[in-house]
Amino acid sequence: MNNWLRLLARYSLSLLFLVVATNVSAAPKKRVLVVHSYHQSQQGHVVEMTEGIEEALSGLGIQVKYYHMDTKRKTSEEWKREAGAQAKAIVTNFEPELVITMDDNAQKYFAKDYAAIPGAPVFVFSGVNKDPKIYGFPAKNVTGVLERPNIIESLEFLKKIVPDAKNILMLSDKSPTTDGFIEYAKSLVMPLNVVAYEQVETFEQWRAIAKKYKGKVDAIGLYVIRTIARYEGMPEKVPETELVAYINKHTKLPTVGFFDSSAQAGILCGISVSMKEQGYAAGELARGILAGNSPDSFAVKPTSKGRIQLNLNTAEYLNINLKHSLIKRADILVR
Known part of the structure; x- marks a missing residue:
């Protein structure tokens, strides 16, 4: 009987380890959505911004999804509103913990509608030329990086x-x-x-x-x-x-x-x-927030290197x- 009990205990312990290991491996990755104002082919701008973001976020083991609003090639007001609506639909379906938004159109037609909204994801903006106050930034769930030309x-x-x-x-x-x-x-x-x-x-x-x-x-x-x-x-x-x-x-x-x-x-x-520095600075803010820091603990400021x-x-x-x-x-x- 004692041998049987020891065997049962050993089997139960192995089963417990298996369940724990399965739960750990199945733990969902944190989701980050990156929304660019412009098309992904724009060399020296979008491409470099993305390189900076990816470099800053490397090693985190997160799930990153990209959406490009393409508002430089398609400039009608109708398209910009439609592109913003598509970004909002991705937020609904993808349910990101954090959203990185690049350049002003992504703020105007998308991100501003989530500023200080209870239950909304955290937003990190970058490449913003206008005064961020017109978008309602910063907010409790929004911080970011300014682009100030030299x-x-x-x-x-x-x-x-x-x-x-x-x-x-x-x-x-x-x-x-x-x-x-x-x-x-x-x-x-x-x-x-x-x-x-x-x-x-x-x-x-x-x-x-x-x-x-x-x-x-x-x-x-x-x-x-x-x-x-x-x-x-x-x-x-x-x-x-x-x-x-x-x-x-x-x-x-x-x-x-x-x-x-x-x-x-x-x-x-x-x-x-x-532009790479603009992306990297946004990624660094995102990394700090994903580590548990509050968005409003980071000051909104421009990058410095020209x-x-x-x-x-x-x-x-x-x-x-x-x-x-x-x-x-x-x-x-x-x-």
């Missing part, structure tokens, strides 16, 4: 290349991102005189602006030119490279860019925010001699 630093860098530059035109597309850029730029004491801020929506307007300011400015500043339509009312967008090539050819003015793909687009110089960009081909085309000391400093150098 405007002063970029203009001072331009002055090192073209010391005689005094007057500049600021040119961009028309989007929530560029609205935020202009709002922020107007709050700064500029090293150059800003003659005007112009936002255009079509290639025809772009050509007209180039003609309007020719001979009236010494340089042109460019910020986010990805939503400019080739024809009014049509979906086709003009590539950045084509827009910048037109400026270079028809104005022969030095250009300075404040966005991540400036040099690749043909702009002479600039200091841009690191990337110097130079395009040697454009400098040669404009007959600008670049000092070797400036070339050596460049993080992104297009030859």
